[in-house]
Amino acid sequence: MNAIRVGIFSIVALLSTGEVVAWGSNANGQIARPELGSALLKPTTVPNLNNATDVYLGYYHSLAMIYGTTAVGFGSNEYGQLV
Numbered sequence: 001m002n003a004i005r006v007g008i009f010s011i012v013a014l015l016s017t018g019e020v021v022a023w024g025s026n027a028n029g030q031i032a033r034p035e036l037g038s039a040l041l042k043p044t045t046v047p048n049l050n051n052a053t054d055v056y057l058g059y060y061h062s063l064a065m066i067y068g069t070t071a072v073g074f075g076s077n078e079y080g081q082l083v
Contacts, residue, residue, distance in 0.1 A: 001013055001014070001015055001016065002014045002015065002016050003054060003055055005055055005056060005057035005062075006057070007024070007030075007057040007058070007059065008059065009024055009025035009027065009030070009060075010022060010023065010024030010025050010026070010030050010031050010057065010062070011023055011024050011043075011057070012031070012046075012055045012057050012062050012064075013043065013055070014052055014053075014054060014055045014064075017050070018050050018051045018052050018053070019045055019046075019049070019050050019052070020045070020046040020049050020052050020055055020064050021043035021044060021045055021046065022040070022043065022044060022046055022062065023040045023041065023042055023043045023044060024039060024040065025039050026038050026039060026040065027060070028060040028061070028075050028076035029074055029075045029076070030057075030058075030060055030061050030062050030074065030075035030076065031044070031046070031062065031074075031075075032046040032047065032049070032062070032074040032075075046064070046074075049064055049072060051066055051067065052064040052065060052066055052072075053065045053066065053067055053068050054068075058075070058081060059076075060075050060076035060078070061073055061074065061075030061076050061077070061081055061082055062074055062075055063082075
């Protein structure tokens with residue numbers, strides 16, 4: 001594991017393969033699962049994200065850096081934090 005970020009309601013981790021796993025609350029899609037409002041109790045792979053170089057966790061959103069040049073975000077965009 002290259003990085004792990006712990007938030008209030010969820011956790012994201014960057015694996016050495018570049019894959020990202022997440023678990024915890026998905027109330028706002030912050031762990032990139034289609035089932036909003038659900039929670040995952042074990043790490044689950046974030047789909048279509050396998051070349052990340054770092055991960056960040058906000059209050060209701062998550063971000064992954066791709067090769068240090070592109071950010072991919074998921075979760076709440078209520079205040080434009082994913083734009």
